[in-house]
Amino acid sequence: MIQRTHSPLAVVGKTIQMLLLLAYALFALFPLLWMVIMSLKPDSQMLTTTFIFTPTLENYATVLRSDYTRFFFNNLIVSVAAVLVSLVVGVPAAYALARFQFKLKEDIAFTILSFRFATEILVILPLYLIYQRLGLYDTYLGLIWVYQLITLPLLIWILRGFFEDISPDIEAAAQLDGYSWWRVFLQVLLPLVKPGLVAAGLLCFIFAWNAFTFPLLLSNNVQTSTVIALRYLASDTVHYGQVAAAAAISALPEVVLALLIQKHLVRGLSFGAVKG
Amino acid sequence: MSTTVASTPNRPTGQPLPDSSQSTEAAAYARRRRFRPYLVLAPAMVLTIGIFIPFFAAIYLSFTDYSLNSSDSSLIGFDNYVSMFQNADFWHSLWITIQYAFFCTTVEMLLGMGVALLLNEENFLSRFLRIVLIFPLMIAPVIGTLIWKLMTNPSVGILRQPMEMLGLGDFKWGASPDTAMFSLVVVDAWVYTPFVIILILAGLRSLPRSPYEAALIDGGSPWFVFKNLTLPMLAPVLLITLVFRLMLSLQEFSIIFALTEGGPGDSTMTLSLQAYNRAFPFYGLAEAIPMMLFLWALVYLVSFILIGFWRRAQQRAAGFA
Numbered sequence: 122m123i124q125r126t127h128s129p130l131a132v133v134g135k136t137i138q139m140l141l142l143l144a145y146a147l148f149a150l151f152p153l154l155w156m157v158i159m160s161l162k163p164d165s166q167m168l169t170t171t172f173i174f175t176p177t178l179e180n181y182a183t184v185l186r187s188d189y190t191r192f193f194f195n196n197l198i199v200s201v202a203a204v205l206v207s208l209v210v211g212v213p214a215a216y217a218l219a220r221f222q223f224k225l226k227e228d229i230a231f232t233i234l235s236f237r238f239a240t241e242i243l244v245i246l247p248l249y250l251i252y253q254r255l256g257l258y259d260t261y262l263g264l265i266w267v268y269q270l271i272t273l274p275l276l277i278w279i280l281r282g283f284f285e286d287i288s289p290d291i292e293a294a295a296q297l298d299g300y301s302w303w304r305v306f307l308q309v310l311l312p313l314v315k316p317g318l319v320a321a322g323l324l325c326f327i328f329a330w331n332a333f334t335f336p337l338l339l340s341n342n343v344q345t346s347t348v349i350a351l352r353y354l355a356s357d358t359v360h361y362g363q364v365a366a367a368a369a370i371s372a373l374p375e376v377v378l379a380l381l382i383q384k385h386l387v388r389g390l391s392f393g394a395v396k397g
Numbered sequence: 398m399s400t401t402v403a404s405t406p407n408r409p410t411g412q413p414l415p416d417s418s419q420s421t422e423a424a425a426y427a428r429r430r431r432f433r434p435y436l437v438l439a440p441a442m443v444l445t446i447g448i449f450i451p452f453f454a455a456i457y458l459s460f461t462d463y464s465l466n467s468s469d470s471s472l473i474g475f476d477n478y479v480s481m482f483q484n485a486d487f488w489h490s491l492w493i494t495i496q497y498a499f500f501c502t503t504v505e506m507l508l509g510m511g512v513a514l515l516l517n518e519e520n521f522l523s524r525f526l527r528i529v530l531i532f533p534l535m536i537a538p539v540i541g542t543l544i545w546k547l548m549t550n551p552s553v554g555i556l557r558q559p560m561e562m563l564g565l566g567d568f569k570w571g572a573s574p575d576t577a578m579f580s581l582v583v584v585d586a587w588v589y590t591p592f593v594i595i596l597i598l599a600g601l602r603s604l605p606r607s608p609y610e611a612a613l614i615d616g617g618s619p620w621f622v623f624k625n626l627t628l629p630m631l632a633p634v635l636l637i638t639l640v641f642r643l644m645l646s647l648q649e650f651s652i653i654f655a656l657t658e659g660g661p662g663d664s665t666m667t668l669s670l671q672a673y674n675r676a677f678p679f680y681g682l683a684e685a686i687p688m689m690l691f692l693w694a695l696v697y698l699v700s701f702i703l704i705g706f707w708r709r710a711q712q713r714a715a716g717f718a
Binding site: 138139141142143145146148149150152153155156159167206209210211213214216217218221223226229233236238239240241242243244246247248249250251266267269270273274277302327330331333334337338347348350351354361364365368371372375376378379380383386387390391394395396 | 431433434435437438440441442444445447448449451452454455458508511512515516518520522523526528529530531532533534535536537538539540541543544545546547548550553555587590591592595596599600603634637638641644645648650651654655669672673676677682685686689690692693696700
């Protein structure tokens with residue numbers, strides 16, 4: 122191995138590998154960098170310069186003073202609430218699917234998973250009519266409910282894997298000590314799956330925050346920032362710097378959250394099919 | 398998915414606790430235990446199935462002439478389905494949908510595989526990239542599309558100058574029917590290639606070492622080792638990644654909606670966009686639903702077949718360890 126890395130051919134090979142990787146890194150990361158650059162550029166220099174300009178926070182100030190703040194908080198309310206609802210109903214469900222043996226177990230698990238891959242427009246079309254009749258159209262509650270299709274399958278499938286990693290002996294021991302099932306669950310098991318719980322919750326939040334089709338078609342006034350950011354570009358007088366600032370405000374919190382859950386990301390993204 | 402379940406030690410069910418002496422108490426306990434799983438699962442099922450009751454309403458609506466701008470509707474049998482199959486727009490959109498899914502999935506799988514193999518090496522660039530690569534995946538696809546829309550904008554876009562240098566000064570990206578599909582694939586690949594990379598990289602890192610040591614002793618070429626060891630052992634991960642990407646790219650809505658809205662003309666009008674257009678701006682709900690039911694059936698057929706391959710690949714890969 123050591124001899125191979127020092128031969129001239131191997132050095133050329135390594136260099137080519139690095140260049141290819143750099144090319145991909147440029148493709149993947151430059152758009153984000155450019156978004157930040159655009160968001161700091163004043164309108165007057167938008168068309169004349171590329172990289173050299175006098176940076177300003179004016180675009181951010183304008184966006185934050187506009188309605189966008191309200192839509193940002195809408196998104197926050199709906200996404201956080203959706204994750205909380207998913208946690209309350211999903212954690213026990215994940216536990217049941219990990220520990221208990223019962224009829225139809227795998228069928229139920231796959232049914233829950235299939236909700237994540239449901240054809241969104243197909244769900245929305247009838248839901249649009251029913252929401253309007255029930256008064257759920259354009260409400261927080263309506264969005265929080267339909268977001269369960271995004272957050273709940275994800276949460277249940279990730280947490281199921283984490284519960285399976287815990288030895289059943291720990292529970293049995295606590296139960297023999299005379300604790301009730303609920304106390305064992307709350308005081309022994311939940312602390313043990315806490316890292317998984319945090320990772321799954323954050324990943325669910327990210328996906329809820331990113332939701333586009335559901336809020337676009339099932340809400341109007343109670344709109345989320347993800348949908349509104351797109352409308353910024355469609356408006357008549359386009360301020361490109363503000364579009365970029367709106368995009369950055371929507372994207373940056375997620376970049377931070379993503380770093381926090383890196384360790385558990387593979388398991389989350391593959392619904393436990395690949396254990397990273 | 399099923400294999401991780403099968404290997405799990407499960408608590409025996411229906412057995413009374415050792416210290417429960419009274420038989421009635423034990424019976425009550427066993428009964429509680431039998432129903433507890435369903436009880437615990439019930440809220441999750443109610444919440445999600447509640448959303449799916451409309452699904453059956455949708456099937457009913459597809460047999461009516463219901464539309465959003467008229468109050469009365471009547472049953473018209475299979476008319477909506479018949480007219481869908483006779484409609485050239487449907488076949489066009491189906492073809493566009495298949496093209497979109499095929500191009501995106503192919504590009505992302507090949508690019509993702511290549512980058513994952515490069516990232517599996519230990520150097521500072523790999524270590525850095527493994528952390529930051531997830532960014533495009535974590536931000537909303539529409540926000541990513543928005544950035545690309547700005548980058549390809551003819552007046553402020555950063556891509557104009559490099560394209561001019563390549564002699565492609567009049568490249569119109571999403572604004573021309575000839576390049577719209579290409580532009581969509583670029584954006585889709587930007588958003589989802591990191592997903593493929595992350596999964597394949599995790600697969601590569603969990604491969605057993607011993608087969609490689611044996612191959613090293615035998616002196617196999619790198620290509621031989623890749624083809625005969627890495628690929629078959631990695632096949633389950635590759636297949637599950639393919640399933641996820643294919644399922645979601647067949648149904649992609651937000652990227653296309655944000656970049657081209659199905660246009661110019663109908664050059665990128667996938668089934669999802671077609672159904673959206675019929676249902677919302679033109680009130681043809683009953684026309685849109687059969688299209689989406691067709692797409693749903695297509696997605697399930699494709700994933701059902703691939704999951705079968707995945708199960709078999711898992712068994713084969715288990716033989717290597």
